[in-house]
Structure formats: C-alpha cells, structure tokens
Amino acid sequence: MEWTLFLLLLLCPLMMIICMKGMGGHKHHSSHSSSNLDKKMSKLEIENETLKKEIDKLSSLIKKGS
Template sequence: MEWLSYVLLLLCPLMMIFCMKGHMGGHKHHESHSSTDLSKKMMNLESDNEQLRKEIDALSTLVKKES
C-alpha cells in the first residue's frame, strides 16, 4: 500500500508537466499576432468606422429633409 502513495506523489508533478506543455503549445498559436497584423486590423476598423459615419450622416440628412 505504501507504493500507492509514492505513485500518487510522482503522478502529480508528471501531470503538471503535461498540462503546462499543453498550455505552452496553445500559446504558440497565438504568437502569430504580430504588430503589423494588428496594425492592419486597426486600419481596417478605422476605415470601416469612417464609412459608417458617412452613411449615418447621409441618413440623418435624408431624415431631416423628409421632416
């Protein structure tokens, strides 16, 4: 029965190693977000925002003309 406690004692750090290895593997996938990639996304969002502002202005002038 003493061997069971040793097995459980050794099993805990081994499981921790495998879990940490799994977490590190997942972070490598997210490292693809470089600053240039984020800059491109930011520029796209800014241009979309500008386009939406223009559409809102056009719609609000249309509503004012109809009133």
C-alpha cells in the first residue's frame, strides 16, 4: 500500500513534465494564430453590426404592424 502511494506521488510531477513539454511544441504557432484571431475578430465585429441593423429593421417593422 505504501508503494502505490509513493508511485502516485512520483507519477504526478512526471505527468506534469510530460504535459508541459507537450504544450511547449505549440509556441511557434502563436504569432500566426494572433493575426488569424485579429482577422476573425474584425469579421465578427462587422457581422455583429450587420445583425444589429437587421434587428433594428425588424423591430421597427414589428412596431409598425402593432
């Protein structure tokens, strides 16, 4: 029973090292993904404005119909 507890305690830092090493391989994509995120964000902002205008038009149509 003591060995399993000891093995679990050793396994925890080992898994942390493996996970951190695995995440380190994705650092070179950060500059590309940042510009990609900026493009997506600006596209979403334009789409949001379009949808707001459409909602305003529909709201005014509903008010006129009431």
